[in-house]
Amino acid sequence: MGFGQLxxxxxxxxxxxxxxxxxxxxxxRRVAAVVSVLAAQGAVxxxxxxxxxxxxxxxxxxxxxxxxxxxxxxxxxLALHWMIRRLALARGVDAALGIGPxxxxxVALVALAVAVALPxxxxxxxxxxxxxxxxxxxxxxxxxxxxxxxxxxxxxxxLMSLENGLVLAAIGVAGMPLVVExxxxxxxxxxxxxxxxxVFQMRERLDSLDIALLHPHRGEGE
Amino acid sequence: MLTAIALGLALLGLLALAALxxxxxxxxxxxxxxxxxxxxxxxxxxxxxxxxxxxxxxPEGVLALPFGPAWGGMRLALxxxxxxxxxxxxxxxxxxxxxxxxGPARGLVxxxxxxxxxxxxxxxxxxxxxxxxxxxxxLASWVLVALDHREAGxxxxxxxxxxxxxxxxxxxxxxxxxxGALDFAAIRAAPPEGWRAIAVLALGLVGAGAKAGLVxxxxxxxxxxxxxxxxxxxLMSGAMTKVALYVLARLLLDLCGPLQPGWWGxxxxxxxxxxxxxxxxxxxxxxxxxxxxxxxxxxxxxxxxMALGLALLFRAADLGPMAAxxxxxxLLHAMAxxxxxxLLFLVAGxxxxxxxxxxxxxxxxxxxAMPRTAVAALVGIGAAAALPxxxxxxxxxxxxxxxxxxxxxxxIGLQVAAAAxxxxxxxxAALAAAAMLRLFGLAFxxxxxxxxxxxxxxxxxxxxxxxxxxxxLTLLIGLFPGLxxxxxxxxxxxxxxxxxxxxxxxxxxxxxxxxxxxxPLVVILLLGLxxxxLWLAVRRRSPAxxxxxxxWNGGFIDPxxxxxxxxxxxxxxxAGMAQPLRRMLGGTLLAAxxxxxxxxPADPRPARLASGFEDRAALALPVPAARLGDAIAxxxxxxxxxxxxxxxxxxxxxxxxxxxxxxxxxxx
Numbered sequence: 068m069g070f071g072q073l074x075x076x077x078x079x080x081x082x083x084x085x086x087x088x089x090x091x092x093x094x095x096r097r098v099a100a101v102v103s104v105l106a107a108q109g110a111v112x113x114x115x116x117x118x119x120x121x122x123x124x125x126x127x128x129x130x131x132x133x134x135x136x137x138x139x140x141x142x143x144x145l146a147l148h149w150m151i152r153r154l155a156l157a158r159g160v161d162a163a164l165g166i167g168p169x170x171x172x173x174v175a176l177v178a179l180a181v182a183v184a185l186p187x188x189x190x191x192x193x194x195x196x197x198x199x200x201x202x203x204x205x206x207x208x209x210x211x212x213x214x215x216x217x218x219x220x221x222x223x224x225x226l227m228s229l230e231n232g233l234v235l236a237a238i239g240v241a242g243m244p245l246v247v248e249x250x251x252x253x254x255x256x257x258x259x260x261x262x263x264x265x266v267f268q269m270r271e272r273l274d275s276l277d278i279a280l281l282h283p284h285r286g287e288g289e
Numbered sequence: 290m291l292t293a294i295a296l297g298l299a300l301l302g303l304l305a306l307a308a309l310x311x312x313x314x315x316x317x318x319x320x321x322x323x324x325x326x327x328x329x330x331x332x333x334x335x336x337x338x339x340x341x342x343x344x345x346x347x348p349e350g351v352l353a354l355p356f357g358p359a360w361g362g363m364r365l366a367l368x369x370x371x372x373x374x375x376x377x378x379x380x381x382x383x384x385x386x387x388x389x390x391x392g393p394a395r396g397l398v399x400x401x402x403x404x405x406x407x408x409x410x411x412x413x414x415x416x417x418x419x420x421x422x423x424x425x426x427x428l429a430s431w432v433l434v435a436l437d438h439r440e441a442g443x444x445x446x447x448x449x450x451x452x453x454x455x456x457x458x459x460x461x462x463x464x465x466x467x468x469g470a471l472d473f474a475a476i477r478a479a480p481p482e483g484w485r486a487i488a489v490l491a492l493g494l495v496g497a498g499a500k501a502g503l504v505x506x507x508x509x510x511x512x513x514x515x516x517x518x519x520x521x522x523x524l525m526s527g528a529m530t531k532v533a534l535y536v537l538a539r540l541l542l543d544l545c546g547p548l549q550p551g552w553w554g555x556x557x558x559x560x561x562x563x564x565x566x567x568x569x570x571x572x573x574x575x576x577x578x579x580x581x582x583x584x585x586x587x588x589x590x591x592x593x594x595m596a597l598g599l600a601l602l603f604r605a606a607d608l609g610p611m612a613a614x615x616x617x618x619x620l621l622h623a624m625a626x627x628x629x630x631x632l633l634f635l636v637a638g639x640x641x642x643x644x645x646x647x648x649x650x651x652x653x654x655x656x657x658a659m660p661r662t663a664v665a666a667l668v669g670i671g672a673a674a675a676l677p678x679x680x681x682x683x684x685x686x687x688x689x690x691x692x693x694x695x696x697x698x699x700x701i702g703l704q705v706a707a708a709a710x711x712x713x714x715x716x717x718a719a720l721a722a723a724a725m726l727r728l729f730g731l732a733f734x735x736x737x738x739x740x741x742x743x744x745x746x747x748x749x750x751x752x753x754x755x756x757x758x759x760x761x762l763t764l765l766i767g768l769f770p771g772l773x774x775x776x777x778x779x780x781x782x783x784x785x786x787x788x789x790x791x792x793x794x795x796x797x798x799x800x801x802x803x804x805x806x807x808x809p810l811v812v813i814l815l816l817g818l819x820x821x822x823l824w825l826a827v828r829r830r831s832p833a834x835x836x837x838x839x840x841w842n843g844g845f846i847d848p849x850x851x852x853x854x855x856x857x858x859x860x861x862x863x864a865g866m867a868q869p870l871r872r873m874l875g876g877t878l879l880a881a882x883x884x885x886x887x888x889x890p891a892d893p894r895p896a897r898l899a900s901g902f903e904d905r906a907a908l909a910l911p912v913p914a915a916r917l918g919d920a921i922a923x924x925x926x927x928x929x930x931x932x933x934x935x936x937x938x939x940x941x942x943x944x945x946x947x948x949x950x951x952x953x954x955x956x957x
Contacts, residue, residue, distance in 0.1 A: 163934065179945065182952040207945070214938045 074122040078239075081115035082201040085235060086177070089208040092228055093169050098220060102147045105224050109139025112231050119238045128238055135234065143227060143259055147220060150263060164215040172215075173208050180204040198239030205232030223262045230255045291352040291365055294338055294375075294412065297331045301405035304328060308397035321394020328401050329386035335408060336379025339372045343776045347372060351414050351474075358417055361471060366414035369779020370543065374411045374535045376776075377624050378404075380762060381527040381631045388635045388755025389520040391748070392642065396433045396521070403429035403524065407532050415472045416465035423461065423536065427454035427500070430529060433521040434513050446512035453499045453509045460496030461536065464489050468544060480546030490553055493540040494560065500533035503594060504564040505906035507587045511575065514583035515647060519638020520755075522579060526586045527631030527759075531623050534593050538619070542601060542784045551605030551698075555706060557598030562713040564591025567904075569720035570878055573727060573870045574902055576863040578637045578647045581728055582630065585673060588721055589626040593619050595710055596688050597784075599695070602707070604785050606698050613781050613789040614800045615691040620777040620784075622684035625766055629672035629681060632759035636666040639748035639756065640732060645741040649731040649863035653738040658745040663733050665756040670729045672763045674722035677816070678809040680763045683770035683798060685718055686807050690800060720870070727866045735860050768809050771796040864900065875902050 088108040095101045113136035120128030162169065184200035209229030213222050304327045308320055342348060348367055357363035367375070382404050389400070406429055409422030431454060435447035467485050468476045481489055499506040514522040541553065568587030575581040596619035603612035639662050641647050644655060656663040672681035692714060695707020737743035748756070766773045771793045774781075778791040792800050799806025848859070875881030881902035888894040931939065 176945070179948055179952060183948045183955070186955040187951075210937075210941045210944070214934055214941050217934070 074118075077118055078115065078122065079197060081111055081118060082198055082235065082239075084111045085115070085231065086201050086204055086208075089205050089228060089232075090170065090173055092212055092224065093173055093208065093215075094166050096166070098218065099148065099151055101221060101224055102144050102151070105147075105227055106140050106144035108228060108231055109135055109141075109144070112234060113140055115235060116238045131234070131238060138255075139227065139231065146259065146263065147223070150220065150266065162215055163217055169211065169215050172211060176207040176211060177204040180207055199236060202232045202236035202239065205229075205235060208232075219262070219266050223259065223266075226262075227255065227259075290338055290342055290348040291350075291367055291412075294335060294367070294408070295352060295354070295365060297335050297338075298405050298408055298412075300331050301328065301401040301408070304331075304401040305398050305405070308401070320397055322390060324397045324401060325386050325390045325394065328404055329383050329390070331401075332379045332382030332386060332404065334379070336376055336383060339367075339375035339379060340776070342367055342372045343369070343376065343779060347779060361415070361417075363418040363421075364414035364472065365412045365418070366473070367412065368783055369777075369781070370535065370539060370783040371411045373620055373624070373777050373780040374531060375408065377531055377627045378407055378411060378528050380758065381524060381627055382407075384631055384635065384755050384758040385520040385524045385527070386755075387758065388523070388638065388752050389518075391751030391755065392518070392520070392638075395518060396436050399429040399432040400521075403433060403521075403529075407528055410532050411535055414474075416468065416476075417471055419536065419539075420458075420462055420465060423500075423532070424458055426529060426532060427458065430454075430517075430521070430525055434517045434525075436518060436521075437516065440516075442512075443516040446509070446516035450509045450513040453506060456506070457496045457499040457533070460492045460499070464492035464496055464540060467492070473544060476544045477546065480544065480548065486545060486549060489545060490541060490549075490556070493537060494556060497533045497537035497540070498560060498594075501530045501537065501590045501594070502533075502564070502568075502587045503560045503590060504567050504587070505910065507564065507568070508904065508907055508910065510583040510587055511571065511580040514586075514634070515577050515579040519579075519634055519641065522583070523631045523634035523638070526583065526634055527627040530586060530590050531627050534590065534597070534619075534623055537594070538597055538784060542597065542604075542616075547604060547786060549601075549605065551602050551703070554598035554601030554605070555703070557594050557601065558706060558710050559598075561591040561593070561595030561598055562710045562717075564588065565595065565717035566591075566713050566720070567878060569717040569724060570870065570874055571904070572724035573720060574867045574875065574879070574881075576649055576867075578640065578649055578652070578728060578732060579634065581649075581724060582633050582637060585633075585721060585724060586626075586630055588717055589622065589630065589673075592685065592688055592714065592717070593623050593626070595714060596622060596691065599688075599691050599707070599710075600785055602698055602703060603691075603694075608694075608697055609786065609789060610792070610800055611691060611694045611697060612785040614687060614694070614792045616781045616784040616789070617774050617777060617792045617798075618684055618687035618691050620780050621680075621687060621766075621770065621774060624773065624777075625672060625680035625684045625763070628759040628766070629669045629679075629763045632665060632669040632756055632763060633673060635752070635756045635759070636662055636669060639752050640745075642752070643745040643748060644739075645745075646739065649728070651739040652732040652742050653735045653860065654733070655737075655742070655745055656733040658743075659733075659747050661753055662748050662756065665753075665760045666729060666733060668760045668763055670725045672767065674725040675718050676722075678767045678813045680766035680770070683767060683807065683809065685714075687792065687798060689714060689718075690805065694800070723870065727863075731861070731863055731866065738860065768813070769796060770798045770807070770809060774798055868900070871900065871902060878905070879903070880905055880908060 085108055088104055088111060091104045092101055092108070095104060113132045116128050116132035116135055120126060120132060164172070180203035181200045184203050185196060188196040188199055206229050209225050209227075209232055212225030212228060216222060216225065304324045308324045310320070347369060350366070352365045354363040354365065386400075386404075403426060406422045406425030406427075410419050410426060411422070413419035413422055431447060431451050434450050435443070437443045438447065465471075467489050468481055469479060469485070470476050480486070494503075495506070502510045510526075514526060517525060537557075541549075541557075545553075565588045568584045568589075568591060572581045572584035572588065575584055596615050599615035600612050600619060603609075603615055637647060639659070640652065640655060643659060643662075644652055646652060668679065672679035675681045675685045677683075689711065692707055692711040695711065696704050698704055698707060737745075747753075774791045774793050778789075781791050782789050792798055794806050795808075796810065797806045797808035871879075871881045872883075879902040881900070883898070883900040886897045886899070888896060928939070
C-alpha cells in the first residue's frame with residue numbers, strides 16, 4: 068500500500084485534514100470558533116477511524132468512530148458551547164504567544180515530528196509511518212495550544228486536541244485493542260467534567276477565566 | 290565457577306532478607322549468628338573460588354544473568370584483575386564477619402548487602418552491573434556508618450560520607466556512559482578517543498578517587514571510619530577503598546585500552562603522591578586510633594594509585610617489564626594493605642571493646658592485659674610500617690623499585706616527576722612508620738592512662754579468630770611475596786598487556802634477572818642470625834640472672850598516692866608525640882596552629898598552650914561546595930515558584946528537547 072492507492076490516499080487526506088484543523092485551532096481569535104474547529108477535528112477523526120476500520124477489516128474501529136463522532140464531534144463541543152453561553156463568554160482568545168509566532172512554532176513542531184517519526188519507523192508500512200508523523204504533530208500542536216493560551220476553556224480544547232492525536236496514532240496501527248481507545252475516551256470525558264466544574268468554580272469565585280488569577284492559590288500558599 | 294559465585298551473591302541477598310524477619314526469638318538470638326556466620330562462610334567460599342581460579346585457571350566466557358535492564362541483561366565475568374580483588378574481598382569479608390560475631394549483632398541487613406555490592410561491582414562485565422554494585426556498596430556502607438546516629442558527630446560524618454558517595458556516583462555514571470558501550474568486551478574493541486577519553490580520565494579519577502580517599506577528596510575517611518562500628522570500618526578501609534581502586538584500574542588501564550597517551554599516568558602519580566604524604570603526616574597527628582588508621586589508609590591508597598600511574602607511564606613508553614613491576618606493586622600493595630588494615634581496624638575494635646576508648650590518651654599498657662591482641666597488632670603495625678619480612682615491605686619495595694626505574698622514561702619531564710614521586714613515597718613510608726610506632730607505643734606500651742583501660746580484658750575468641758586470619762595472611766604474604774605475585778600474574782596481564790610476566794625470581798621478587806631482588810627468606814635468616822648473635826653476646830656479657838627493677842619514669846618524682854596509675858604527665862601524650870612533626874611539616878601542609886596564652890603577672894591562672902591543625906582541603910572545599918549547593922537550591926526554588934503555564938511549558942520544552950535529541954541522534 069503506498070502513494071496512489073485509494074486506502075492510503077484517503078487515510079492520508081483525513082490525517083492531513085486533522086493536522087490542518089490543529090493549525091486552525093491555533094489561529095482562531097474567538098473562543099466559540101475554536102470549539103467549532105475542535106468539533107470538526109473530532110468529526111474528521113471519526114471519519115478516519117471508520118475508514119481505517121473498513122481498510123483493516125476491523126469492526127471494533129467502527130465503534131471507535133462512533134465514540135469519536137458522538138463524544139468529540141457532538142457532546143463535548145456542545146457542552147463547551149453551552150458553557151460559553153452560560154458564562155456569557157464571547158470574548159476573544161487571550162494568547163500568551165501571539166498568533167503569528169504560534170503558527171511559526173507549530174510549523175517547527177511539525178517539522179520536528181516528521182524528522183523524528185519517519186526515520187524511527189523505517190521498515191514499517193508507509194501508511195503507519197505517515198500516520199505516526201501526523202499524529203505526533205497533532206499531539207505536539209495540542210500541547211502548544213495548552214501552553215500558549217491563557218483561557219481555561221482553551222486549555223481544555225488543547226487537551227482534547229492532544230487526545231485526538233493519540234487516538235489517531237492508535238487507529239493507524241493494525242491490531243490495537245479497543246480497550247485503549249475506550250479508556251482514553253472515558254478518561255477524557257472525566258477530564259472534561261472535572262475541567263467544567265473547575266471552570267464554574269473559578270467563575271464563581273474569581274469572576275474570570277484567566278488562569279493567572281490562580282497563581283496565588285497553588286498548593287502550599289505563601 | 291561463575292555460577293557458584295553468583296549463587297554466593299544470591300545467598301548474601303537471602304541473608305539480608307533473613308535479617309529483616311522481625312519475630313522475637315529469631316531476631317533476638319539467631320539472626321546475628323546466622324547472618325554474620327553465613328556472611329563469613331560465603332566470603333570464605335568466594336575467597337576459595339577466586340584463589341582457585343587464579344591458581345588453576347580462570348573460567349572462560351561471560352555469565353549472562355536472566356534479568357537486568359531492558360537494553361541488555363546483566364553480565365558477570367571473572368578475569369585476573371577481578372579474581373585478585375575478589376580474593377581480597379573474600380578474605381577481609383571473612384575476617385570482619387568473624388570478628389563481628391564476637392560483638393553485638395547490629396546492621397544485619399546492610400552487612401550482607403555491603404559485601405554483596407562489592408562482589409557484584411568486582412564481578413561485573415558491563416557498566417550497568419558495575420555501577421549497580423558500586424552504588425549498592427555505597428548505600429549499604431552509609432547505613433552502617435550511620436548506625437550510631439544518636440551522636441551528633443556521627444550524623445555529621447554519615448552526611449559527609451553520603452555527599453562524597455554521591456559525588457563518586459555522579460562522576461562514575463557519565464564516565465561509564467562516555468565509553469560508548471556498556472558491555473566491557475565491546476568497549477575494549479572500540480576504546481574511547483580524543484576528548485571523550487580525557488573526560489573519562491577526569492571523571493573516573495574524581496569518581497573512584499572520592500570513594501578511595503585520594504587527596505583532596507579524602508575528607509570523609511578520618512570522620513566516617515571512627516563513626517562506624519569496627520568491623521564496618523575494617524571492611525570499608527580494607528575492601529571498599531580497594532573496590533574503588535579496582536574501578537580506577539579497570540576503567541583507565543583496561544577499558545580505555547593500551548593506546549592511551551603516557552601522560553595519563555601523571556595525574557594518578559601526582560594525586561597518589563599527595564595522598565601518600567598527607568595521609569602519612571595526618572596519621573602522625575590524629576589522637577583517635579581509628580582516625581589515625583583511616584589517615585594511614587589515605588596514604589596506602591595513594592601508594593597504590595602511584596603504582597597504577599607508573600604502570601600507565603611505563604606501558605605507554607613500551608617498557609614491558611617495568612610496567613609489570615609497577616602493576617605488580619599496585620596489586621600486591623592493594624592485597625597487603627587490605628589485609629593489614631583490616632587487621633589493624635579489628636585490633637582497634639577489640640581495644641575499644643576492652644578498654645572502652647579509641648582515644649590514644651586514654652589507652653596504654655594494653656600489652657599486659659591483651660597479649661594476643663598485642664601480637665596481632667604488632668604484625669599489622671609492622672606491615673603498615675613497611676618492616677621486613679612482612680607484606681607491607683614487599684609491596685612498598687616493589688613500588689620503590691618501579692619508581693627508581695623512572696629514569697627509563699624518555700622525556701625529561703616524566704623523569705623528574707618520577708624522581709619527585711620517589712622522594713615523596715620514601716618520605717611517606719618513613720612518616721607512616723613513625724605513625725605506626727606512635728600508635729603502638731601509646732596504645733599497648735607504657736602504663737594505663739585511665740582506670741577503664743587498666744581493667745581491660747583479652748578479646749573474646751571470635752574477635753581473636755577474626756584478627757588471626759589477616760595476621761597469618763600478612764605474615765604469609767610477607768614471607769612468600771613471589772607466590773602471591775605469581776597468583777596475581779593474570780591480573781598484571783589485564784593491566785599491562787598479555788605478554789607481561791610477573792616480577793618474580795623464584796621465591797623472591799624483583800624486576801627480573803640482573804636486577805636487584807628481595808628474598809624475604811634470606812632476609813629473615815640474616816635477621817635471625819643477627820638477633821641470635823646479639824642475644825648470645827648480651828648473655829655472655831651480662832650476669833646470669835635477670836633482675837626486675839622499678840621502671841624509670843623519665844626523671845619525675847614519685848606520683849602522689851591518689852594517682853593510682855602514676856603521674857599522667859610522666860607519660861607522653863598523643864599530642865606531645867605528634868608535636869615535632871606538627872611543627873616541622875604541619876605548618877605548610879596542614880595549616881597547623883599553636884597559640885600560647887600567658888596570663889599577666891600576678892594572675893594565678895596557668896599559662897595555656899593550644900595547638901591543633903586543620904586539613905587544607907577541609908578549609909578550601911566546603912565553602913565553594915556550600916555556595917554551589919545554595920545556587921542549585923535557589924534555581925530549584927525558582928522552579929517551584931513557576932506558574933501553571935510555566936510548569937506546562939517546562940514539560941513541553943523537555944519533550945521537544947528530547948525529540949530534537951532523538952532526531953539529531955538519528956541523523957548521525
